[in-house]
Amino acid sequence: MQIKSPNFKENARIALHNVELQEALGQFKYGFPVNRANAIKRLPEFDDLRDEARDLKNHIIENLDIYLEQFESKVIENGGHVHWCRTGDDANKAILDICKQVNAKTVTKGKSMVSEEINLNDYLEKNGVQPVETDLGEYILQLRDDHPSHIIAPAIHLNVNDVSETFHKHHKRPKTEDPQALMKEAREVLRKQFVSADVGITGANFLVAETGSSIIVTNEGNGDLTQTLPKTHIVITSIEKVVPTLEDMSLFLRLLARSATGQEFTVYNTLSTGPKREDDQDGPENFHVVLVDNGRSEMVGSEFQDMLRCIRCSSCMNHCPVYGAVGGHSYGWVYPGPMGSVLTPKMIGIDKAAHLPNASTSCGKCEEVCPVRIPLPKLMRHWREKEFEKHLTPKAVRFGIASWAFFAKRPAIYRWLSRGSAWFISTLAGKKGRLKKLPLAGGWTDWRDMPAPQGKTFMDQWKAKQKAGE
Amino acid sequence: MTSSRRLTIAMTTMPNNRKNPKVGLFVTCLADMFRPSVAFATVKLLEASGCVVEVPEKQTCCGQPAYNSGDKATTADIARQTIEAFDGYEYVVGPSGSCIGMLHYYPEVFSDDDPWKQRALDLKARSYEITQFLTDIVNFEQINAAFEGTITYHDSCSGLRQLGVKDQPRKLLSKVENLTLNEMEEAETCCGFGGTFCVKYPDISNRMVSNKTQYISDSGASTLVGGDLGCLLNMAGKLKREGKQIEARHIVEILADMTDTPAIGEAEYELAKAL
Structure with missing residues (x-):
């Protein structure tokens, strides 16, 4: 996607004048944050779990090579393949190669922010493979040639009228503004895609080193259909997602659902462990994991190492008053909100992303709600130091x-x-x-x-x- | 009650043996320049609680503008200056969670092998925001103040999240005669001040402070109270621009019973009749 972060101020100005967006953002703050608060009230040990998760993540990052290699050997043992990709381009090529090997024409996709990070959809389309997003929000955005404005609620900037018009235009069916009917319509269209796709691509919330499994959590079940129906399943994810054991994974799942949507547990938690075995009824014949680095390994040992703990729950942006004012698109790249303000400068360069870590009052709410206790304001300030050192700070x-x-x-x-x-x-x-x-x-x-x-x-x-x- | 009598009562309630701790007042730039009455009210409260207050000459700003702009060298210079200015005081107290919070960041400015690191840690251990100091350190209970009206309290971010200031101001306010506290929705949400943020990203800051003034006015309170002048200047300025009939005051003005000065941004004033 086109980088618009240097225009943050202008993006924000437009967002502040966008009446529909402001309405959506006004409603948004009564959703996830309220649900999260209620969920946490019901789990008195939440803060202890956060400490445990922070410590465990720190341990993993310090031993990242060991756990990744363990994960790889397990995947191979299970009959799958692991592709190590230093850059986004490497990952795109690896995925296209797999698609070509199986003569894929269409691929279904579960939601994956890493695939947004590396521009996978554009790359596949240019090379003759049609990707179809299957997360409802992502599907709507794909039809509109739009991009996510939030990492777990990608179409949060749209309202029901926008969706209604988009579906009417693309599905050529009678127009409806009933959310249930719109959902049913999307389901009918997508069912056909699920069945006919040659390859299914999903992200991963976690990779489990001891079993070689990847797990994806969704509330729509689209992840299941994406990874079990096509003959080839590709998991695209980043290196910091690995956890040692299934037990560890469950710790993060408990924190993730509550921090993200305020659910006790996400509706669908789907594990993939290698391709279909002989006595399995169904499942993919080929199983690939594409591991993307894209700058992450450089963060190990740097002042930004804490950021690798992030489990992409979105709690920081859900509670951020700046995100709440300007929405996700203002940030001008894939990851919005406080976590994006720390990650984006690493991935597109501080010269292009300098506004992001500056556009914060350092109010500390993000750190307060982070399930793995990432000191986000401090990391944003470290970017300001980098900016100052490089003489990029405005004269x-x-x-x-x-x-x-x-x-x-x-x-x-x-x-x-x-x-x-x-x-x-x-x-x-x-x-x-x-x-x-x-x-x-x-x-x-x-x-x-x-x-x-x-x-x-x-x-x-x-x-x-x-x-x-x- | 005369102030000397109040002082006597206060001294008897001191929790430790040090009857008259020597406190260095961290004035803060905004109190110095915009609202000296806030600093005088702080002095009054500290003295009433039995402290001997001095105002070190060498202090200026806490260094936050440099720190938040990524200028590490200037931050360290100012940190060293402030550490020296407050050498020898048992406690350092100021009427701002944000500025005292900055003093608490000083240890991060120095590397572990720098001798200033230890001095910075030492300063951190001695410095407190005023309501925190009164409540948690000297256990001051003799609030002798009255305030006619309904207030709402804004929790400023640094005080709240960095220093843990939440119950202390409410506990102290509950002792003020006739005062009613109506909590606003989202009292803990940032007002959009953010130091240089409000001038670097003015329209985003405006959105945030507009949300805030809505919550303030929805609370039904006639006075907004807070513990940080930066936030108060921001919110008071917005309330005035919107033509809302809500006053804004720093909490120490109310606790020290010094509300005879016009509220923040209000017309006409008399010089603080302090002490």
Whole structure:
């Protein structure tokens, strides 16, 4: 997908003026966050599980090579194949090769953010293979030539009218605005695709090293049909998804569902362990796992290592007031919200993604709700440090910081500056106590009044009092 | 009750043997420049709780603008200056969760082998936001204040999530005569101030503060109270722009019974009749 992160400010401005999007976002905050809060109330040990999950993830990341190799040998033992891909291009090529080997014309796809990350759909289409998204949200977006604005609720920016019109246009059926009827319609269309697809591609929520299994969780069951009906099943996922055992996996599943949608457990939890065995009734004949690195291994040992704990629950964006104001598309690439503001600079470069880690008040809500306790505000700040070190910070900001620092490091003249500013602004405000406009502060006064200083600074008043012996 | 009598009562309630801890007041830039009455109210509360308050000359800003802009060198310079300024004080107290929170980040600014690291950790262990200090450290209960009206309380982010300030201000406010607290919906949601954020991304900040002022006005309160001047200036400025008849005040003004000064952004004022 086209990178629009450098235009974050403009994207956000448009989003803020998009009435339908604002309505959708207004509703959104009463959904997942409320459900999550209720689910957590019912699980008193939630915070203990978070600690356990954080520690386990740290252990996995420190031993990533060991668990990945264990996973690979198990997959091979089960009769499957593992493809190691350093870049997105490598992964696209590996998947296309598999499709060509089986003369695939169409592939069904379960939801996969990694496939969005590497632009898989475009790549397959260009090379004569038609991908069909089967997650309802992703399916709607594919018909509209649109992209996800959220990692688990991809079409959250659309409303029922948008879906109705899209289906009417593409399915050539009578128009309906009944959500149930629309869902039924999508199901009927997709059933045919499930049966006729040559290859099924799914993501993976976790990879289990001890068994060589991959697991996908969905609420629609589309993942099951995608991975069991076609003759070839390709799992595309990233290297940090591996966990040591099934027991460990269940710890993360408990946290994932509650943190994401507020469910105790996701409706469908489907494990794939190799291709169909001799006595299996059904299942794919070929089983491939495409492991994507795409910059992740470079994060190990860096200040961004904590980010590899992420289990893609979306809780950070669900609770983020900035995401809640501007929606996912404003972020301009695949991963929105706080987790995206940390990942995107790594994947497309801080020069293109500098706005993302800056467009945060560091309110800390994301860290508060993260099931694996990723210090997201701190990681965003590390990107600001990188930006500053590389002299990418806008000149005006650098100049502002340098001027302010000059004074802040010299208490005596800082007093003078505070005194002058307090006097200047309070004089401008006169008796009104506030200003409608203030030179050089348009960012503030365009939207709100500037309360005026009371007059003399505290330091001056305090000194005077001390002198007077009070 | 005279202030000297209040002081006597307060001293008897001190939980430890150190009857008169020496406290360095971290004034904070915004209180210094915009609202000295907040710093005076803080001093009044600290003294009432039995502390001896001094205001170190060498302090300026906590360094947050540099820290949040990724300028590590400037942050370290200012951290060293602040650490030195507050050397020798038993406690460092300020009327802001955000600025005190910044002092708590100082250890992260220095590497483990830097001698400043230990000094930064030491400062962190001694510094408190005012309501936290009054409640958790000196167990101050003698709030002698009255406030006619209904207030709603905004939990500022750094105080809440970094320092754990949540119950302390409410506990103290519950002791203010005639005061009614109506909690707003989403009291813990960021107001959109975010330091430089509000001028770097003004329209996003505006969306956030507009949501906030809606919750504030829905609460039915006539006064918004909070513990951070940055957030309060932001919300008060928006309330005024929207023409809402809701005042905004820092919590210490209410606790110190110093509400004779005009509220934030209100017309006309008299210089703080502090102490």
